[in-house]
Amino acid sequence: MELDIRIKMNEKLYLRNPEESALGKKIVRNGIQLINKLGFEEFTFKKLATDSGTTEASIYRYFENKHRLLMYLISWYWNYLEYKVVFSLNNLKDPELKLKTIIKLLVEDHQNKDLNSDYISEKEAYRLLIWEGSKAYLTRSIAKDNKDRLFKPYKDLCERFSKVIREYNPTYKFSHSLASTILEMAHSLKFFKQNLPALTDFPKEPDDKKIVLFLETLLFSAIAK
Template sequence: MEKLLQTVRITINDKLYVKDPESSDLGKRIIRESIKMIYEIGFESFTFKKLGTRIGSNESSIYRYFENKHKLLLYLASWYWGWLEYQLVFATNSIPDARLKLQSAIEIMTQPTEIDTAFTHIDEVMLNKIVINEYSKSYLTKEVDQENKEGYFVIYKRLVNRMSTMIKEVKPSYPYPSSLASCLLEGALHQYFLMDHFNSLTDCSIKNTPTAYFKHLVFNALND
């Protein structure tokens, strides 16, 4: 099983990169160190020049992989959502009961992130923090509609659709499955952000987890 998981590859829209960073050691180093730098200093302060200094390579070598740091952020976010999707499919595929499947899916989408040894050049814990803090910057732009047409958000949309389908399997008559699914994904990020920065604005905590909150929210909505 471990060998099987090590062969998993997250497929990203090739319009997000100039050269596939998974195709070389330098590309993987760019991904690994960019995650560390964005985690440490934030996306606004992050530059390819700083990254080049960190990895001991020319700034121009990074541009051979990514056109700009916006597309790098989109790549990292897409990888994160693709990684969650593979976990979701793997964990729920053999569960026949619709409610148990949805419950497992909510746990996958909302639980604290742990390191996945199948991807040695990606620190999933740091990447999760980047998505929590920076993901909205990838789509709150004037170019979002065109980027959506280009398929930049297809993995995220596919993940929402998977959750929506599971919600409909539990209650086919529920009128807002996509809204509830997107609320779950975005809401989980927001609750973790509030826990880290504005804890007076949330009831979630280490003991009273976002997972417990979203199970309560989703199943109460479906039980009405």
């Protein structure tokens, strides 16, 4: 079985909905790849146009600028991740197990073959988040972007996470801060492990069990009853 999941995206993210045309999907699919290849700074709509066999002008009909395209992609990822969390937590009763499940979802390389989107690769989106994720909010347009509710997916995920934290320990006072700490550091530590390993204690092994272990012990010691 393959579930073709469709995520409803905030309309402020685009000028024309890229999901509704072959070109739109191509722009998104090639866009994420090209940003991953070049890095966001070196990435341009011109290059994406050439890469996708279309023109700059056509891309501008879908996205106002490259920052909005990045927002679209990151936003998609947070939505997707929340969806995965909901899916994976279904039928789980034990808050401890729920929390461990969330951490695994945050850290594990994404290779889910059941859940899948028809045009955005999970793996590419994950890499994008790790390398470019914080550039989505570290801008002067954050107030406006926030007003446009572009960060809702991230906040929703954080809120869902923090609820499970409070389920585990209702007296813990910093559930949101703790949730965003785990969210942020899951990705930062993956980056550090690869690029600045001195900032971590993780050897360059293929799996990320140590990161999971670190985040788990950090989380559970913080909320110990």
